[in-house]
Amino acid sequence: MNYKKFFSDELISLKSQGLYRKFRAINRNKTSFPKATERFEGNEREVEVWCSNDYLNLSQHPEVTKTSVQVINELGTGSGGTRNISGTSTYHVDLEQLLADLHRKEAALLFPSAYTANQSTLWTLCKNLEGVEVFSDELNHASLIQGIKNANVECHVFRHNDTEHLEELLKTANANTPKIIVFESLYSMEGLRSPLQKIIELAKRYDALTYLDEVHSVGLYGPEGRGITAEKGLEEDIDIINGTLSKSFGQMGGYVAANSDIIDYIRSFAPGFIFTSSMNPSIAAASITSIKIAMQSEHLRDNIRHNSDRIRSGLRDLEIPFLENDSHIIPIHLYDPRLCKGAANLLIEKHGIYIQPVFHPTVPKGDERFRVTITPRHEASDIDHFLNALDDVWKSMDLKRAEPTQAEKKAVSRIY
Numbered sequence: 300m301n302y303k304k305f306f307s308d309e310l311i312s313l314k315s316q317g318l319y320r321k322f323r324a325i326n327r328n329k330t331s332f333p334k335a336t337e338r339f340e341g342n343e344r345e346v347e348v349w350c351s352n353d354y355l356n357l358s359q360h361p362e363v364t365k366t367s368v369q370v371i372n373e374l375g376t377g378s379g380g381t382r383n384i385s386g387t388s389t390y391h392v393d394l395e396q397l398l399a400d401l402h403r404k405e406a407a408l409l410f411p412s413a414y415t416a417n418q419s420t421l422w423t424l425c426k427n428l429e430g431v432e433v434f435s436d437e438l439n440h441a442s443l444i445q446g447i448k449n450a451n452v453e454c455h456v457f458r459h460n461d462t463e464h465l466e467e468l469l470k471t472a473n474a475n476t477p478k479i480i481v482f483e484s485l486y487s488m489e490g491l492r493s494p495l496q497k498i499i500e501l502a503k504r505y506d507a508l509t510y511l512d513e514v515h516s517v518g519l520y521g522p523e524g525r526g527i528t529a530e531k532g533l534e535e536d537i538d539i540i541n542g543t544l545s546k547s548f549g550q551m552g553g554y555v556a557a558n559s560d561i562i563d564y565i566r567s568f569a570p571g572f573i574f575t576s577s578m579n580p581s582i583a584a585a586s587i588t589s590i591k592i593a594m595q596s597e598h599l600r601d602n603i604r605h606n607s608d609r610i611r612s613g614l615r616d617l618e619i620p621f622l623e624n625d626s627h628i629i630p631i632h633l634y635d636p637r638l639c640k641g642a643a644n645l646l647i648e649k650h651g652i653y654i655q656p657v658f659h660p661t662v663p664k665g666d667e668r669f670r671v672t673i674t675p676r677h678e679a680s681d682i683d684h685f686l687n688a689l690d691d692v693w694k695s696m697d698l699k700r701a702e703p704t705q706a707e708k709k710a711v712s713r714i715y
């Protein structure tokens with residue numbers, strides 16, 4: 300086989316569809332965020348970031364960075380191994396306890412990322428629960444899908460947030476087999492919540508385990524930022540909660556929280572936990588500081604809510620179509636990768652606004668969009684600048700102002 304030709308042909312095809320991704324090298328300035336410095340064609344230019352998942356900006360909080368540096372100075376950088384072999388520091392143990400408390404669960408287990416946590420936990424459950432049938436929301440994140448797919452078990456995909464469809468599928472399942480319902484509390488690309496209560500009722504009726512990804516909700520919703528499950532008072536009814544340290548908490552790593560037997564089982568059997576080095580102790584320590592700050596930061600959550608509403612109101616006034624929701628994620632659909640890329644280029648080149656176009660495979664082909672997120676460091680003047688820049692780009696490119704028709708929305712094929 301001509302391997303070189305295979306890879307280069309695939310890339311040519313990707314480029315011809317307008318789906319080739321380019322990364323922008325952006326250094327987010329600690330003192331002046333959302334300002335950042337982009338290295339561009341050998342030079343530097345100042346940009347303003349409008350797509351960060353460092354939602355509360357805790358990665359740059361002075362107490363968090365101080366903890367990180369302190370622990371590096373005390374313990375060094377790397378962890379020294381897997382959790383089994385010299386990679387468990389007091390910081391890892393204390394962080395797991397804090398995460399368990401955060402979700403009102405008996406225990407928690409750290410992974411290098413929420414991606415690995417999802418993939419490895421679901422794979423382990425699916426491989427070992429004999430005859431298991433999985434029920435998975437069609438917009439579930441790739442990490443959830445990979446965990447299920449790799450285990451090669453029976454998986455029923457239910458229409459996004461459609462509990463009637465979920466129940467239809469549950470009815471067809473063998474009453475005696477184990478079942479897992481896999482879903483998210485807040486969908487990352489749409490910013491829409493799931494019908495938690497209803498899904499829990501179905502799980503109870505059909506004796507299914509519930510596996511919930513709270514990656515985009517933890518830190519931002521519920522009392523002390525304990526997530527949407529906590530906001531609804533449903534912690535006891537969700538069997539396994541997955542979360543990340545890399546978004547609201549501004550660090551890196553992921554985890555699952557559940558009862559102590561489930562966690563001990565995953566700890567003992569999940570390859571993605573057992574066979575990989577643990578996170579650096581400084582990251583675990585900084586996560587502890589960060590979570591404690593997040594728990595006390597209702598004012599930051601209020602700020603995000605207020606400013607997200609302000610952006611939505613501005614978009615409505617400008618008649619720039621976006622997906623209505625009540626979350627911190629504001630999707631502006633362009634339904635075309637080239638338009639999306641063109642608008643993103645114009646925004647950065649003319650206005651210094653950095654917003655990454657979102658393409659396949661993150662979203663289905665034809666459903667390309669911007670995913671706007673704001674942090675407490677964005678000021679009112681930044682919002683005005685952002686809205687004016689969007690307005691100008693919409694004018695320059697003659698982009699659609701009105702909502703897409705139902706037919707246009709339906710034309711978007713769901714690949715998951």
Ligand SMILES: Cc1ncc(COP(=O)(O)O)c(C=O)c1O
Pocket residue numbers: 412413414415417440442483487512514515543544545552553
């Ligand atoms: C819904 C969802 N789950 C899991 C992940 C993975 O998180 P991490 O970056 O910690 O691997 C992401 C990443 O964006 C996500 O959007």
